[in-house]
Amino acid sequence: MPDGGTTPARSADARPVRRLPRNPIRLALYRLDRLTLRRIAYSAATIWFSGLFYRRTLGGRYGQGLAHAPQEIWLGDARRGSAFLKKEYVFAGHAESAPRNLWQNKSAPPAWQAALHGFDWLRDLRAVGGKSARDHGRAMIVDWLEREDRWHALSWRPDVIAERLTNWLMAAEYFYPVDEPLDAKPFLGSLIRQSRHLGRVVGLLDPGTDRLRALSALVLTGVCIPAQARSLPRWLDMLSAESVAQIGIDGVHVTRSPTMQLLILRRLVELNGVLRDAGIDTPQPIEGAIARMAAALRQLRHGDGRLCLFNDSDEEENWLIDLVLSRADSRGHPADAPPEDAGFQRLSANGTIVLMDAGPPPPPGFDRHAHAGTLSFEMSAGRQRMVVNCGAYSGLREDWRFAQRATAAHSTVTIDDYNSADVLNAEMIGYRPRITAVDRHEADGNLWLDATLEDYGGFSGLSHQRRLYLTANGANLRGEDSLAGKRPHRFVARFHLHPSVTASLAQNEESVLLRLRDGDGWRFRAEGGVVGLQESVYLGFRGRPRRTLQIVVTGAKGSGAATLKWAFVRVGG
DSSP states (O other): OTTTSOOSOBOTTOOBOBOOOOOHHHHHHHHHHHOOHHHHHHHHHHHHHTSTTHHHHTOOOOTTOOSOOOOOOSOOOHHHHHHHHTTEEEETTEEEESOSSSTTOTTSOHHHHHHHHHTTTHHHHHHHOSHHHHHHHHHHHHHHHHHHSSOOTTTTOHHHHHHHHHHHHHHHHHHSOTTSOOOOHHHHHHHHHHHHHHHHHGGGSOSSHHHHHHHHHHHHHHHHOGGGGGGHHHHHHHHHHHHHHHBOTTSOBTTOOHHHHHHHHHHHHHHHHHHHHTTOOOOHHHHHHHHHHHHHHHHTBOTTSOBOOOSSOOOOOHHHHHHHHHHTTOOSOOOSSOOTTOSEEEEEETTEEEEEEOSOOOOTTSOTTOOSOTTOEEEEETTEEEEEOOBOOOSSOHHHHHHHHSGGGSSSEEETTBOSSOEETTTEEOSOOEEEEEEEEEETTEEEEEEEEESGGGOTTOEEEEEEEEOTTSOEEEEEEEEEOSSOEEEEEEEEEOTTOEEEEOTTSSEEEEEOTTSOEEEEEEESSEEEEEEEEEBSSTTOOEEEEEEEEEEEEOSSOEEEEEEEEEEOO
8 A cells, every 4th residue: 555545644635744844954953963973983984894804803713602502582473484485575564575686685675674684584484493494594594694794784784783693692502503513613703703893883873772782782692602701791781871771760762662662672581581591690770671661561552462553663463572571570460650751641441441642752863763643542442442543664665654654644633734743754853842741630440631732843832732531431532632822723633543443424424433343332523623534544563554544523723722522432332
């Protein structure tokens, strides 16, 4: 559907989302703000990295092998592994079948290339089992060593090296068992070269997810590779500091992306297990970060056990989330009332779950995954998702990437077809709205949530206040959206529906009847706008777009305020 389907970032009369007025000076300042000294230094260093003699400076004598062979703790997908054996490569939502130039396939999206060079698919081959799968994985490693074992801009990018080092070390004992007479010298030598290069460049990385993942990989090399052992205390100290800086008291990673939350927690849990098996104490800041992140991850799950779709996230596999939480020794139920400064809020009553993004976009440097979805919400009843956000796009089309990050791709209010935050094509956020108040109350099991967004779209004085009320029996979710500002404005409230939900507009065109996959029935109604149904798209599983519907309520406000009231009410049994 990205090749011709209807994008969700459309207003009710199919007008495209409008960009915020572009001030060239402001735009230049946004971009200049990202041009840090570290980035300049790294760009300059790539000239040296690409030279003929740089590889020699990395050494790479294989030494006596690995000091510690870590145990793989994550399960692979045998179906993906079988497809891989047939030369069907599906990464980051993009499929390539027997490409002519596998390792330098320029026709594939960068995310696909990064996933290929990251070697996370080794565990999928391991899940297939058998000698042929093992031999194929080993042959792929050998082929990479022959073609890519020197610096290339993408395959030696710090985040890609971090993934590759981690996956190679975790799979080393399987693909190069000590009881088989295999020539592992090129493999071991490359591990040393890559780890030394990553150790040189990690200091040139700005604080962010790439730096945290690189430090995690370096700690792993310090445990497993004798040549890196003396640097282990330094990497542990740096990783501890980065964990404290990136993971808040509420346990939410600073990117405010549930998918990134899972990825970072998985890496820290994996590393904690390796340190424990090697007889090395895990620093307290890292242990504390794991505990807080696990508690927060539980809070970001729907009734089906999968993740909510905020800020470039997918549903992810519920079994993987369960496994990560189990390895993190996280027990108990998610807290319904997170700390006051938490960016997400959760209402839960009798099997009905409502998750709301009640925080501003993440700060500069951490906004690569940010969407303009502040005050959007998702809703599930039991194990069935009802109201969703559209999800994440990972292909090559910039118009689709922009559309998925737009406010209109989220279940919230769009004003005058503008985004609530300035979405820039360079995977960053320009202007950010402010959240001035988040209040929640509970009485007799009934839950209230109130949040206010100020300066919507960069327009001073234009605010959006959203109130949610969930009854104790979970059968009634009421909402109220209030707009305030001096000028007249046109608004559209969107409620994107999960593809499994069947929706039909009632004959009076004032309400919508919803039927969930398990037969559960709900009715949507609204006051203060015109109710309608339109096409939408769902990308809860990255790269697998599915057609769906969205409820739209259109209205306008004069020079004063406007209020839209709506409700989802369970009907029948």
